[in-house]
Each structure stands twice: as structure tokens, then as C-alpha cells.
Amino acid sequence: MSTGFVAIFFALAFVNAYGGRVFDVTTIPLQTVLSEAGSNVTLACPGVTEHSxxxxxxxxxxxxxxxxxxxxTTVWEHRHxxxxLPDTFSxxxxxxxxxxxxxxSCLVNNRPKPEAVVRLVVQGDHIWCNA
Structure with a gap:
């Protein structure tokens, strides 16, 4: 088995085991946002302002x-x-x-890693219905 094949195998195993992340999260700050289910929440894109x-x-x-x-802008998931937000990219x-x-994570201008990772913790079990 070639060294290149082994390296690719372990890289793919790492990406698969860690949810698709390919950046080292130990060097990226973590911001935590707490919210109640059913409320409206805005996550700021770390490092981006209205002047960026x-x-x-x-x-x-x-x-x-x-x-x-x-x-x-294309919303791929949970479009409803x-x-x-157009001014801040939140x-x-x-x-x-x-x-x-x-x-x-918010990736800007093709950067390989985010300024920070935002952890959203939603408390409660609000069930949203599209009626």
C-alpha cells in the first residue's frame, strides 16, 4: 500500500469522523448563543461588519x-x-x-476556516408548524 493512499485514507476517515470539518477547531474561538425554542435568533457572522x-x-x-x-442568496435548508440578513450577513x-x-460556521470570501464557530444551544421543545 502506497504512502499517498494511506494519507488519503486517514484524511477521509478524519473528515468523516469529525462531521466534515477540515479545519483545526482547537485554534478557532467558540462563541455560544443560548435561546429558547420558539424565539427568533440571529447569529452574527464572526469578523463581518456592515463595512466588510x-x-x-x-x-x-x-x-x-x-x-x-x-x-x-440561496437558502439550502429550512427555507421557511x-x-x-443583507447588511451584516447574519x-x-x-x-x-x-x-x-x-x-x-460562516466562511467568507473563500477562506478555508471561519473567524469563530458559533454554538447555538436551543432550550425547550417548541414544535414549529407551517400552517
Whole structure:
């Protein structure tokens, strides 16, 4: 078995075991946001302000949630409850549910790692219904 094959195998095993993360989270700050189920919650994109030049941006948890490119925004998951705020590129949940508890990362302008990881902890078991 070649050394290259072994390295690729272990890299893929690492990515699979750690939920698709390919950056070293030990050097990335963690911000925690606490919320009650059923409330509206906004997660700021770490390092981005209303004065930042953002050409492309991606919000992720275990999957890609929102993608911004130029003037186009695509919401990939939970379209009825998640929006991207245009001035700050914050991720807005309306409302948040217990299932939204996760770690979120905001990747700006094709950077390989986020400024910080945002851990959202939602308390309660509010069940949201699209009626």
C-alpha cells in the first residue's frame, strides 16, 4: 500500500469522523448563543461588519445552509425559517427549534476556516408548524 493512499485514507476517515470539518477547531474561538425554542435568533457572522467587503459567503452546520455570491442568496435548508440578513450577513432563525442546536460556521470570501464557530444551544421543545 502506497504512502499517498494511506494519507488519503486517514484524511477521509478524519473528515468523516469529525462531521466534515477540515479545519483545526482547537485554534478557532467558540462563541455560544443560548435561546429558547420558539424565539427568533440571529447569529452574527464572526469578523463581518456592515463595512466588510463580502463577495461570497457560506453558512454551514453539518450541511450548507446558506450561500451568498455577488447579489444572489440561496437558502439550502429550512427555507421557511432561515434568512440571511443583507447588511451584516447574519443568519436569522424565525423561529428557532431545538433541532437547530448545533455548531455553525460562516466562511467568507473563500477562506478555508471561519473567524469563530458559533454554538447555538436551543432550550425547550417548541414544535414549529407551517400552517
Amino acid at each position: 467587503l463580502v463577495l461570497m459567503l457560506e453558512w454551514r452546520s453539518h450541511v450548507k445552509l446558506v450561500e451568498y455570491m455577488g447579489e444572489s 425559517r432561515i434568512t440571511l 443568519l436569522h432563525f424565525h423561529p428557532v427549534t431545538a433541532e437547530d442546536s448545533a455548531e455553525y
